[in-house]
Amino acid sequence: MGILEGEKVTKFFGGLAAVFDVDFDIDEGEIVGLIGPNGAGKTTLFNLISGSLSTTGGEIRYQGKRISNLKPHQICRLGIARTFQSVNLFGNISVFDHVFLGSICGTASRTKAVDARHKAATILELVGLPARKSELAKNLPLGEQKRLEIGRALATEPRVLLLDEVMAGLTATELNSFTTLIRQIRSGGTTILLVEHVMQAIMAICDRIIVLHHGVKLAEGLPQEIAKNQKVIEVYLGTDAYAER
Amino acid sequence: MDYGKGLWTKSFFSSLLVLFLATLPFYMPPYTPLAVTSILMYVVLTVSWAMFCGPTRYMSLATATFFGVGMYTSAVLGERLPFPVVVLCGSLGSFFIGLLTGYICLRLRGFYFAIFTFGLNELVRNFVLWWEGRVAHTVGRWVVLVDSLTIYYYMLAIVVLTVLVTFFINRSKYGLILLSIGEAEEAASHIGINVTRYRIVFFALSCFFMGMAGAVMATKWAYIDPRIAFNPVLNFTPVLMALFGGVGKMYGPIVGAGILTLASEILLSRFPYYYMLLYGSLFIVIISFLPDGLVGLTGRWRRNRGTR
Numbered sequence: 043m044g045i046l047e048g049e050k051v052t053k054f055f056g057g058l059a060a061v062f063d064v065d066f067d068i069d070e071g072e073i074v075g076l077i078g079p080n081g082a083g084k085t086t087l088f089n090l091i092s093g094s095l096s097t098t099g100g101e102i103r104y105q106g107k108r109i110s111n112l113k114p115h116q117i118c119r120l121g122i123a124r125t126f127q128s129v130n131l132f133g134n135i136s137v138f139d140h141v142f143l144g145s146i147c148g149t150a151s152r153t154k155a156v157d158a159r160h161k162a163a164t165i166l167e168l169v170g171l172p173a174r175k176s177e178l179a180k181n182l183p184l185g186e187q188k189r190l191e192i193g194r195a196l197a198t199e200p201r202v203l204l205l206d207e208v209m210a211g212l213t214a215t216e217l218n219s220f221t222t223l224i225r226q227i228r229s230g231g232t233t234i235l236l237v238e239h240v241m242q243a244i245m246a247i248c249d250r251i252i253v254l255h256h257g258v259k260l261a262e263g264l265p266q267e268i269a270k271n272q273k274v275i276e277v278y279l280g281t282d283a284y285a286e287r
Numbered sequence: 288m289d290y291g292k293g294l295w296t297k298s299f300f301s302s303l304l305v306l307f308l309a310t311l312p313f314y315m316p317p318y319t320p321l322a323v324t325s326i327l328m329y330v331v332l333t334v335s336w337a338m339f340c341g342p343t344r345y346m347s348l349a350t351a352t353f354f355g356v357g358m359y360t361s362a363v364l365g366e367r368l369p370f371p372v373v374v375l376c377g378s379l380g381s382f383f384i385g386l387l388t389g390y391i392c393l394r395l396r397g398f399y400f401a402i403f404t405f406g407l408n409e410l411v412r413n414f415v416l417w418w419e420g421r422v423a424h425t426v427g428r429w430v431v432l433v434d435s436l437t438i439y440y441y442m443l444a445i446v447v448l449t450v451l452v453t454f455f456i457n458r459s460k461y462g463l464i465l466l467s468i469g470e471a472e473e474a475a476s477h478i479g480i481n482v483t484r485y486r487i488v489f490f491a492l493s494c495f496f497m498g499m500a501g502a503v504m505a506t507k508w509a510y511i512d513p514r515i516a517f518n519p520v521l522n523f524t525p526v527l528m529a530l531f532g533g534v535g536k537m538y539g540p541i542v543g544a545g546i547l548t549l550a551s552e553i554l555l556s557r558f559p560y561y562y563m564l565l566y567g568s569l570f571i572v573i574i575s576f577l578p579d580g581l582v583g584l585t586g587r588w589r590r591n592r593g594t595r
Contacts, residue, residue, distance in 0.1 A: 093477075094477075114473075115476045115478075115479050115480055115481045115482070119479050123478070124477060126474065130471050130473065131470075132467045133470055133471075134470060135463065135466055135467060135470060139463055142463075143460075146460055147460075147464065147478055147479040155460065195478070197478070198478055198479055
């Protein structure tokens with residue numbers, strides 16, 4: 043039994059099955075990649091886990107307990123945090139206050155303002171933004187905004203972190219530093235579930251990969267197995283270039 | 288949030304202003320406190336509207352409802368209870384109706400929230416009209432009179448209280464929380480903020496002060512009926528004043544309400560025929576050049592001086 047499990051998770055929007063009968067079992071400390079074409083249901087699955095959407099069928103369990111229809115703020119306090127596909131920051135609030143807010147509101151037990159401030163400073167160091175702490179979020183370039191979103195999520199002391207296309211739009215240098223950052227976060231004990239289209243990153247960081255297609259789980263396995271999987275190549279990868287010879 | 292030197296300066300000048308207003312009756316003609324009471328009323332309504340709607344960006348058009356609840360509490364209880372208790376009851380009445388309203392419109396945002404609150408005022412107004420007619424067998428009510436000077440000092444105290452409460456909310460974590468709800472509500476809920484709870488509680492808190500003002504002003508207006516107490520124009524005026532002054536800074540609503548009420552009094556007496564035209568034009572001109580409201584002026588001034 044892993045830290046985050048899904049059993050026959052289903053979500054219908056009217057007649058359309060965005061996610062259908064998806065099972066997953068994430069062990070603590072893993073980095074699992076979730077890939078698939080656009081519209082495959084990856085972000086919908088994230089929304090179901092984080093509580094933005096309610097499931098139509100199936101069950102999602104965190105640490106063995108059902109979380110399927112809890113509200114987002116409750117799920118956050120239990121220990122699941124996320125970032126968003128298009129950066130969802132508080133534009134007119136400073137970098138420091140973002141992380142401070144996450145620390146003071148999102149933790150399982152009450153955090154005092156003084157402790158929250160220390161935590162925020164530490165996290166800003168981790169994500170590489172201490173110099174920008176007074177800057178308003180709307181004035182940051184994309185790479186820094188993504189770091190801030192990760193920092194804000196980390197401030198809530200999550201056991202599981204959902205990263206939704208966090209590498210999108212980054213330069214090659216930024217990709218490298220983000221990869222390092224994600225590994226650092228995992229070594230701190232956080233389990234990471236990663237939706238990505240940047241295949242080099244996925245292949246490099248993930249312990250396991252789950253592939254979704256039209257809302258259904260197409261394949262699951264080690265990165266190399268996925269890279270060689272004919273169905274996955276046909277539907278998504280387009281090439282077997284990611285497989286090692 | 289760093290306030291530093293700015294805070295001491297602002298506190299000093301604010302205290303001076305309050306002192307000036309408190310001693311006004313001693314060196315101004317008797318009419319002045321009466322006129323200033325109206326200004327104070329608009330300041331309270333605007334500041335309490337902005338207390339919730341400023342940071343969260345929910346546009347409530349139900350200010351008149353909660354003001355009116357305070358008025359009616361005063362009318363009904365005025366004869367039976369001492370004035371301070373009546374004012375407190377008016378505030379609490381508005382507070383609980385505010386809680387109920389917040390709870391009912393849980394799922395509404397933006398445009399729908401605005402329309403709902405506007406409709407709420409119509410509902411309450413017509414309900415009271417019906418009740419007064421059928422059950423209480425009256426159209427309006429007379430309110431126990433209180434002397435103008437007492438009213439003036441009560442309103443001044445309410446202004447100070449409302450502004451202080453807004454100030455302490457803004458610099459606490461609740462200020463940040465309300466701001467985050469206004470900026471990105473979905474993201475806010477994902478970092479552990481129970482958006483619903485904060486919406487309901489702080490909306491009701493802003494209604495508390497509207498009710499307080501209503502309970503006091505009823506004794507000034509002396510006669511109220513549903514049309515007067517739940518006047519729809521009073522739904523929009525605080526919104527206009529807050530936008531005029533600017534919701535970005537705390538003193539924006541105060542400045543906006545003060546200047547617009549003063550301007551309207553002056554315009555009304557000088558240009559009785561063209562007053563509305565001039566008033567509207569003033570508003571449009573200012574908003575066109577300063578979309579952030581009057582507080583946007585300080586931003587420009589600082590930029591021009593090269594301090595930034």
